[in-house]
Amino acid sequence: MTLSTSPDIPVAATGRRAPVDPKRWPDVALLPRASALRTAIARGLVERALVRMPLRVRHGDGHRRIPRPGVPQDDGPTLTLHDPAAFHRRIGVDGLIGFGESYMAREWDSDDLVALLTVLATHVDDLVPAPLRRLRGLWAHRRPHGDRSTIEGARDNIQRHYDLSNELFALFLDTSLSYSSALFDTLPATWDALTAAQHHKIDRMLDLAGVGPGTRLLEIGTGWGELAIRAAQRGADVLTVTLSEEQRGLALRRISDAGVAGQVTVQLRDYREVEGRYDAVVSVEMIEAVGAEFWPAYFTALRRLLAPGGSVAVQAITMPHERMLATARTHTWISKYVFPGGLIPSPDAIARESAAVGLAITHDTGFGDHYAETLRLWRERFVDDPDSVDALGFDGTFRRMWELYLAYSEAGFRARYLDVRQLRLVATGQDGEASR
Template identity: 55%
Template sequence: MKTNPKELQAIWPDVYTVPSHRLRAAVAERLWRHAVRGLPLHVEYGSAFGAVSGSASGPGSNLPTMLIRSPEAFFQRIGSNGLIGFGEAYMSGDWDADDLVRVLTIFASRLTRLVPAPLQRLRKIAVPRARGADRATPEGARLNAHRHYDLSNELFAQFLDPTMTYSAALFPDPSGATWEGLAEGQHRKIDRLLDQARVGPGTRMLEVGTGWGELAIRAAQRGAEVTSVTLSQEQLILARRRVADLGLQERCEIALRDYREVEGTYDAVVSVEMIEAVGAEYWKEYFATLRARLAPRGRAAVQAITMPHDRMVASLDTRTWVQKYIFPGGMIPSIPAIEASVGGLRIVDRFSLRRSYADTLRLWRERYLERREAVDALGFDEVFHRMWTLYLAYSEAGFRSEYLNVWQLTLERP
């Protein structure tokens, strides 16, 4: 799809407009040069800025290279908007990398040391505040889900495997994960969750967050009576079609409903990578809802992405690039935050899929890049392509650096 510059500026106003703040840009440049000086990274600058290596090794070494094509714009962006500006600089083409994941992994593994400690205390003053419009109220949650999951079923089909599962797979050997083995890895992940929740013939199961229906289908094929809720109209349509194609309508209901609107009790509740979307202020309500829906001695299996507690606390009430462009209203919890939110539920098992998630994301990213022409044919422009590439690489780097983790948590209602 051809899009003229004026149309692009209307779609991506903060990408096509470079902020102008000389003092902030000068401070950002000084901090940046100090930060990258000790990194195992080669940095090249365009225009008259020269070149600098983060290490004694230069080009030709095994170091990844970050090319800052438009240094003036790059420093204006990060000086004015911090990490949001860093992401927007990539979206606009102000910088690039020969190995994007390696470059981002280097930054993610040293994130707490890149900015001097005294300046980190100014974070909440210097970075953009969270938008009230993105709060995951019942109405806000619908709008947030629409902005991500309703982009296009065809878009997600370009890089997800045939199960259309959009969460961490589980591989016996993540380093050997292949595209051909991804669907099996997703089933392995789903089966472990269903086993932990003790889902079998006759189980009344609630799924909070349908995705495109694979987990609900898998549970129904075990003989469970499944109710699954989603806020995405696009996911609803495809999930219902997949259920009908398999003749499982009698055992599997897919509903367009907020998790807070569900009624009744269930023997098991399963929720995969949903807590990240509900917003920090609603974590306790989310777990209270799971508890209220569980029958006595029922079990819940929750798959949750987590981050270090100190970084989570530092991020509260601030707006990130991911929140602005990928998951509005979202917030990744820490394990202590989850433990403080579960209320009357008791965590009886926890299992990490961190390494598997890094390679799940690698496979998605490789597939997306292979299918670039098909994505273009759907009407997505170059800025979207760079945004989506950065999102997948950024997420993979988070897990490779161990900044992010992902857990399958089993909870019981005593």
């Protein structure tokens, strides 16, 4: 996919925002229509929330809003509003989608983007006064019907993200091309430790699933093939399925280069279309793309495809249950621009949906701090090489979108709003496994 480019001119250098391609980014290039009253209400709510938080707000002209007494005035990250009117107008119309689009439009910046977003995530319940939360439906957009993860819709949703460009992902991922949380020996992490930490994560997943010589393994969500390669190197026979043509092509080459092509089959297939029974089933951060409507189908497939005595290992990003319910039908900035059709589940939802099909969780370990460090390393790598991103045909607006996505995700883990967990599931009633 090739995106048209536009000059990325800093606001501070020119006194104006850089141009945004209206064909590629229509909702960023143009301000939404909004009444003066709606914008004023948004401004009042935003200022009321921000003034209570440990951060500083500056206008582009250097004007500083003084926080209320009791709130640190010289500590915390700075939110700099280059265009306060546009910032409040977008939020008044589109809520947090408008907040993200305002960043893409260069209407605001921060001296520490992750720290700012961490403050906001930590105080997420303070952003809207409690009496107004019941009116969420008046301003929060519903998810587009076309983003539903039906068999046809899932292919389109996956391709909109993972088929952007293999070269793009290679710019910020380590040599394993693992696009999920690593598991480090020590924190904070370094770039040099990332590949070993990704292998540590993969190996623990394979251990949970009991993968060894002769294991018939099904992997749901191929990525770029690293887990399949390491499973084959253990002596397993692997079927791995993906909906990304770009990923499949590169995974096949990497599997061949690793010398395990005879043990690994890579199919372009939806998990609901897979047949057979497998000694082990592994799925790394794929459930987030399924969507709540299809979680029963996902867990039914896991149970149906599992051979007697086998084990399922799942790595999943999670969020608290009440927050999951609040966002389940909401069209967010992430679902609009980054991951259409998905929803991060709660641990309660995973437990309920797995139990409903006869799967019991026998192991559950969280390591959200490790995801925050993984994302930090990816983000730093990405922002340090803008010329290579531009050379692939992506423009400055895309770079700001991707930086915000990585920073937004990192902040979620640093604020404990998000977690990542590795789980082992077995069929209930099998040799007492479920009671372990």
